[in-house]
Amino acid sequence: MMRVSKILVYFLIFIFLFLPIVYLLFSLFLPNFNWIKVSSLVNERTLKLFSRTLIIGMSSSIIATLLGIIVAFFLEFSSIKFKTFFKFIFLLPLLIPPYIFTFSWMGFLGKRGMFIETIFPNFPIDIYNIYFVVFMLILSYFPLSLLLISWGMKSIDRNLIDSARLISLKKTITKIILPLLTPHIIINMFLIFVFAISEYIVPSFLRVNTFSGELFAQFSAFYDLEGALVYSALFLILSFALSFAIFLYFRDKKLYSVSSYFKNPVSFINLHGFKKFVVYTFLGMIFLFSFLIPFLVVILESEFKILDAIISSSKQVLNSLLISIVSSVIITLTGFFVYRILRGKNIFSIFSLPLSLSSPLIAISIINLYILTPAYGTVFMLLLAYMMKYLPISVLLFYVFGFQISTEIEEASKIYVKDFKRVFKIILPLSIGGIISSLFLLTIFIINEADISLMVSPPGFQTLSLKIETLMHYGNYSFVASLSLFLILLTLLLYIFYSWLVTRLW
């Protein structure tokens, strides 16, 4: 029975994730393959752009993960107050899409920015460089890192920590906590790296040329699918090599711990006086840079036209809500069951591969495959495209959280409880971190997604993010800011709803 399920799941993975791109290669790329043209695309200039993109990806991923670890340590294990409040506010930056985030910072520190224009006209700061790109990406992705690492820390068995503390604090951290967090740290670094190297709006706003910008230029300037596929292949090879290395690293490691979600946190780092002040200041600064400044700039730039903006975009709001909720629920459920059936296999490498495909390539491959089917021209196409783009993220999140579920618990539960009940009574509650994270992150990603929506949404179906991008290009900043503000609030409401729903159910 299990074998049949596995074959079926592999078949579905192939259909949903790989068939569109394989079909694109065989139907369009290979029949027109021209080696001379391909080799001319990889030259000194593009390699320079590629190495610059790698630097951006690595720096953002390492620093955002480090920041996530430090903040998570304070929030999970220190004696500071208002931990729940801090945890909540540090997730808020995730609600701001990176392009709005950068747009806001440009509105603050850029030359048309309120800080430079009104407060310090001669302040010597230049935001149009690679350092600021990395800074923007760190602030954008740090909450993701915090989310994954915090859940990792939460699920470490308290008894293990208590026993280790009898020896020393240093050993508790180095011998217990960090080793148990390794999967979270590594996968988090991998995810941020992949997101950062594929990001092209942030660098292009800040006038930094990157390889992902070059990839997009193949589509938008040269209409050259072949060129785009060649550039994508470089990202694919890189991504596969990294994911395979990670798979080899994890293959024989037993990193699980009995899950202890929702138990009272362990506070073993006691802070007093000046140290406490420094920590609060540090956390306050992060909140200021990652959310408060961009959020306030969005509010000011909106010129308080939010009501007008919502009224004029009510249809887009409904469309975005509908598609993001339906898609995130379906993809999360699929991700959960795929992970359950295939766990233990090399799913990390399988699923990390489609992650590095750019959105336009996903959209074009989906169009190419389904163009002659009755599904084409319906909203179902969006679901298929989102499935291809976001199912890997969902599965990887379950992969991360799955490390905490000991196989012994499952084996033991089999004695007393039947299959269906076991899934709902034992497995789902233990996977709750993965479920909430997947629902939350996918909703955010889908609601902010524009490239795929533009290419495959049926005529007459416009999403909110698509409208924001369109208006942004024409410089209608007050409307852009108003709609962005609304988008942020909408995502926040969805997050609260999901958290309530999931905790009520289990």
Place this chain on the structure above:
Amino acid sequence: MDKPKRLRKNYNRFLLYFSSIILIIAVISFMFFYKSQKERIVVVYVSHDQDYSEPILKEFENLYGIKVKAVYDTEATKSVGLVNRLIAEKNNPQADVFWNNEPMRSVLLKKEGILEPYCSPNSIDIPFQYKDEECYFTGFAARARVIIYNTKKVGENEEPKSIYDLLNPKWKGKICIANPLIGSTSTHLAALFALLGDEKVKEFLLKLKENGVQIVESNSMVRDQVVAGECYIGLTDTDDAFDAIKEGKDVKMVFPDQESIGTLVFPNTVMLINGAKHEEEGKLLIDFLLSSKVEEELSKTALQIPLKNSSKFSSELRIHIPEKLKGMNVSFEDIYSKMETAKLFVQEEFLR
């Protein structure tokens, strides 16, 4: 908890999950069959500014009782664009009409076999240089390339009157242009290549680079940089410059090279898609867009230049447009043939 209660609780929970799944499937099915409604519709892909195009399409809906289903787009790098979608959909076109905000991608679509010729009766009084001779696309309501400058930074008699004035060392590091790979900036450069020859334009661009030209994301950002004074001078489109002038910012615009080669005047273009599922409705929409009424509306709202002899200029447009605006004497086909050369050169020299 006793056994019956526990069983009932489990049963309720199962019902909840089951009904949720059914609900999701129902929603998907609804979405799936959403398009099967029988009504008179026309599907239009629009790359013109949504703020201005949406009311015009609404007017068409009210006038003809035909539902308009639109997909909007920008021409920016941040989106892959409707042109890629039209090419990908070649074997099963979804769009009936494409309202493009410039002509170059229309030439590309013609060459890709995406378009169906349609000579609209309303295109008769549109000058021939703005329409395809085989009626694959027709131009209307044009924009032009202009030099925008900050009046606080550029003195009264200092304003540049030609694109060659941008090479003046006194503006070093203070000139902005939009990404030259996309949009009207790329068309402008290709037009220069076609008109002046490759070598002359390459020399001009290298000198522009030496003079510290700043490349920004879009034409609206060029305008913003000039308004902010970060750039003193920029190359942009009339509609972007007008927006800043209307808002009373310290900027003015100049139509360059009126004594020599002229400036690039480029219209919106509209075209019928080959294999359109609602061909009749599509033709009606094209006729409507090529009417004087629409040109006059766009002249009023988006300050675009009417091309039809029968269309009137809006009063605001009259103030800013020279009575005899000199456009570049170069065909769209010639510009198109230089697009790749121009793009490859700027990519190599400017986007490193």
